[in-house]
Structures are given as C-alpha cells and as structure tokens.
Amino acid sequence: MPPKGSSWRRPPEEIRKLQKEKRIYWGKDGNAEFPVEKKFLSEVKGGVVPQTWWPYDFAGSTRNASAEMKGIFEGEKTFDTPKPEKIIQRVLEIATADGDLVLDSFAGSGTTGAVAHKMGRRWIMVELGEHIHTHIIPRLRKVVDGEDTGGATKARAGKAAADSVTTPLRLA
Ligand SMILES: C[S@@+](CC[C@H](N)C(=O)[O-])C[C@H]1O[C@@H](n2cnc3c(N)ncnc32)[C@H](O)[C@@H]1O
Known part of the structure; x- marks a missing residue:
C-alpha cells in the first residue's frame, strides 16, 4: 500500500x-x-531525463580540467579552479540547442565559451580580470581556429560556430 x-x-x-x-x-x-x-x-522518446547525481565519468573531474588547461597552455599552471569541459558540455546539452546564444558574464578560464563554440552554440563572455588577455582570448582563438583538440572538441566533430569572434569589446 x-x-x-x-x-x-x-x-x-x-x-x-x-x-x-x-x-x-x-x-x-x-x-x-x-x-x-x-x-x-x-x-524512451526524446532522450533520458538528467539525473541529479553526476559522477566523474559522466561529467569529468577537476583533474581532467587541469589537464585540459595544461594541454592548451603547453604545460603551464594556468588557473586555480578550472571546470572540466565535460560538465559544461552536459549543462549545455540540457539547456541549449544548436545555434543558441550562451552568455557567461563571469568567464574565468573561458571553459563555457570554449565548450559552447565546440558545440555549435554562439557565445558572449564577460570578464574583468587581466586573464581575459592572458588566458581567455588565446584559448578561444585556439578553439575557433580548430587548434584545441581536447575536452569537448568531439561534441560537434570540430565544426565551429562560424559567427563567433574573439575580438574583445571594451565597455566605457
Ligand atoms: C569562478 S570564475 C567563473 C568560471 C567560469 N564561468 C567557467 O566557465 O569556468 C569567476 C570569474 O568572474 C570574474 N568576475 C568577478 N566579478 C566580475 C564582474 N563584475 N564582471 C566580470 N567578471 C567578473 C572573476 O575575475 C573570475 O575570473
């Protein structure tokens, strides 16, 4: 009963x-x-309902994230708390579709923009720290140029969203 x-x-x-x-x-x-x-x-039609518990084989780990960053920045220690591309990929799979616009107004190491691009989403990132120049822009240039083969690159067979640019816009 x-x-x-x-x-x-x-x-x-x-x-x-x-x-x-x-x-x-x-x-x-x-x-x-x-x-x-x-x-x-x-x-099951239309996919499976996302679970609330995301183990590391599903969503990646901080160790994956550090390895991805080292891969991009040739071995240098780059950012203290990067997220693995896989976890952002899972979030974007759930919340967005091809061509959607993803806004990350606290861009950090740029993971969200990098994954959004690899998944064929358009993106806008905002960051006030100097690492926008030292990390985010170089990282995103590599992604846009198809030179970042790690992380979520397989998400869309390397096809980049054609209208994304890595030109920083300064707000007065
Ligand atoms: C933890 S990181 C975000 C991580 C990121 N969203 C990702 O995809 O991995 C937070 C970032 O927000 C930035 N930040 C803090 N206040 C801000 C503001 N008012 N405008 C823009 N960026 C800001 C910090 O400099 C830091 O790089």
Whole structure:
C-alpha cells in the first residue's frame, strides 16, 4: 500500500500489471521505500531525463580540467579552479540547442565559451580580470581556429560556430 499521506499514482490494477511484467523496481535489495517504474532505453522518446547525481565519468573531474588547461597552455599552471569541459558540455546539452546564444558574464578560464563554440552554440563572455588577455582570448582563438583538440572538441566533430569572434569589446 502507498505510505500514509500518499495515494496510488496509478490505478492498483495497472501497478499489479507492471509488477507482473517486472517493471517495478524496488531497489537493488528489493526493499526500497518507494518503487520506481522501469523504462527501457528503446522505449524512451526524446532522450533520458538528467539525473541529479553526476559522477566523474559522466561529467569529468577537476583533474581532467587541469589537464585540459595544461594541454592548451603547453604545460603551464594556468588557473586555480578550472571546470572540466565535460560538465559544461552536459549543462549545455540540457539547456541549449544548436545555434543558441550562451552568455557567461563571469568567464574565468573561458571553459563555457570554449565548450559552447565546440558545440555549435554562439557565445558572449564577460570578464574583468587581466586573464581575459592572458588566458581567455588565446584559448578561444585556439578553439575557433580548430587548434584545441581536447575536452569537448568531439561534441560537434570540430565544426565551429562560424559567427563567433574573439575580438574583445571594451565597455566605457
Ligand atoms: C569562478 S570564475 C567563473 C568560471 C567560469 N564561468 C567557467 O566557465 O569556468 C569567476 C570569474 O568572474 C570574474 N568576475 C568577478 N566579478 C566580475 C564582474 N563584475 N564582471 C566580470 N567578471 C567578473 C572573476 O575575475 C573570475 O575570473
């Protein structure tokens, strides 16, 4: 029976049918508090709902991020807290489509713009630190010129968004 204060989400006979088809999952040990309906990937239309827990093999790690940065800046230690391109790629896959405009108004090491470009999104980045000149612009030039082969480059087979430019705009 559903727990106190809750009710059947589907008619009981439907739940029984799903149970019979072994489509009700009660956790690995069969004693979970709530049942979950099993769906096979072949039956899911329009992709899978994103999970809230993103392990490193799905979203990358800070170690990946440092390696990506070293790859771009030829071994130099470049930024203290870079994010892996993969995590931004996951975010952009969920939140945007081809050709969308991605704004990162705290551009940091430029990961968001780099990934957006690699994924065929247009982008605007804003940064007040000097690293816009030492890191972001050189990084994005490499991405636009197709010279950054690491990180999320495979996301769109190296096709860059043609209308992105790496000319800094200064606001008075
Ligand atoms: C943690 S980083 C952001 C990381 C980045 N979004 C990424 O894709 O990895 C934060 C950045 O915001 C910049 N920043 C802070 N205040 C700002 C402001 N008012 N306008 C523009 N950039 C700012 C800092 O200089 C720093 O580089």
